[in-house]
Amino acid sequence: MIQARTISSLDEVDREHWDALANPADVGDRPYHPFIAWDFLHALEASGSVRPETGWQPFHLLLEEGDTLIGAMPLYVKGHSQGEYVFDYAWADAYERAGGKYYPKLLSAVPFTPVPGPRLLARDDGARLQLASAATQIADKFGVSSLHINFLQPEEASIGDALGLLRRSGQQYHFTNRGYDSFDDFLGELASRKRKNLRKERESTSAQGVEIEWITGAAITDEHLDAFWIFYQDTGSRKWGTPYLTRTFFRLLIERMADRVLLIMARRDGRYIAGALNMIGGDTLYGRYWGCTEHVPFLHFEVCYYQAIDYAIEHGLSRVEAGAQGEHKIARGYEPVETHSVHWIGDENFRTAIARYLDNERAHVEADIDILRDYTPYRKG
Incomplete structure (x- = not known):
């Protein structure tokens, strides 16, 4: 039965x-x-x-x-x-x-x-x-x-x-990888004015002394988690009043599923100032949590959207799903x-x-x- x-x-x-x-x-x-x-x-x-x-x-x-x-x-x-x-x-x-x-x-x-x-x-x-x-x-x-x-x-x-x-x-708004070999391949699909805008946003971030790191698997350390926890708390307290997830959740996530976690971290002058946590699926990169301790123009777009596209293309993933809402994602190549x-x-x-x-x-x-x-x-x- x-x-x-x-x-x-x-x-x-x-x-x-x-x-x-x-x-x-x-x-x-x-x-x-x-x-x-x-x-x-x-x-x-x-x-x-x-x-x-x-x-x-x-x-x-x-x-x-x-x-x-x-x-x-x-x-x-x-x-x-x-x-x-x-x-x-x-x-x-x-x-x-x-x-x-x-x-x-x-x-x-x-x-x-x-x-x-x-x-x-x-x-x-x-x-x-x-x-x-x-x-x-x-x-x-x-x-x-x-x-x-x-x-x-x-x-x-x-x-x-x-x-x-x-x-x-x-x-929602998702990026579709149409068999691109590089981010420049993706840019080649865009209208000229839109392509120039994206390049300017990316160049602006690097010109302000920001370095980006991809960290996954055994390379994720307590230093990374401590920095990211501060970012997550800041975003959570502003959006919801109280962050939904506990610090213990992130520790357990790394202990159990580190190979499925991608941290995209932004560093300036030797300090982490922003980061996004992504989950790696079989064919999709899922953008989940973001936060920062310093305001840098276009850094949110770089860390959450452009770097995610870069990673998906480099690793042969079919899509990037960058979370709920946000019509501003459309101009960055994410489609409804x-x-x-x-x-x-x-x-x-x-x-x-x-x-x-x-x-x-x-x-x-x-x-x-x-x-x-x-x-x-x-x-x-």
Whole structure:
């Protein structure tokens, strides 16, 4: 028999069994995705970044056939909507003004990580369908207002469609490596004026005495982490009030996944003044966290965007995903792409209202992406 059950910690599931579904080594067309690896998700829990007290209660869903794990879903009971990047604050406000209780809700996502990737971890569509169905049944059984599966793959969103879940579209900006041999090759694809602007920005950074380092694997030291932690705290305190991740999380990440971490660090006069932490996937470089202690014009663009493109080209990666939002990325060669989430809403009347809202929102997102594509720096035709 196939049975579904939930667990309150990844300690309750074997690491190898989870990873065999998240990143199966024998599926050649499925590139490695670092954010759904057991090591990454467990580091969030073990570091105290994810716990009930922070509004993220692990409630992971497992699908088992006898003693064999055939499906898994990272799942959390949420007491708020922070750190999700698919914004439903207006939904919560409307539901509670109507007399409902929006929280707690269920969320399948990678905490604090707006990166598209697998959420229904299984080896076939049948098990993925059963996972999604089991998640909706659990949401209904426990009487929560809603279930949200954020930043899932398009094919997984289609499974949600089959179950009658509501689909939501968003947009991000990704760089696509079109077989470039160098950064200059990439620049050659741009319109003349845009190409000159990018060169001026890069030259401006180097002219101000800034040196850039790529650091990964065993080369990452406590000195690098200490400097980066200061950068991360500064950005986190300005954006969210309190940084989401603890210092212990970054230590565990390096201990477990150093070969999947790329630090791009900026040094001037012998001191680190800025840095960005990236994760290296099977075919994609994922830009995650950035910060600085000195303002240098265009340094953010250099460290987060141009250096990431350089690294992807040099290492044969297909894409750079530089995180959520930021139309300024378009002028730097990052193009608008559609992202997907699916939603189960328990209350029928509220579900009908949300469905109408999403129909309008999807049309606006599609129109925005079409318009923004005209503003990319690439030569037309």
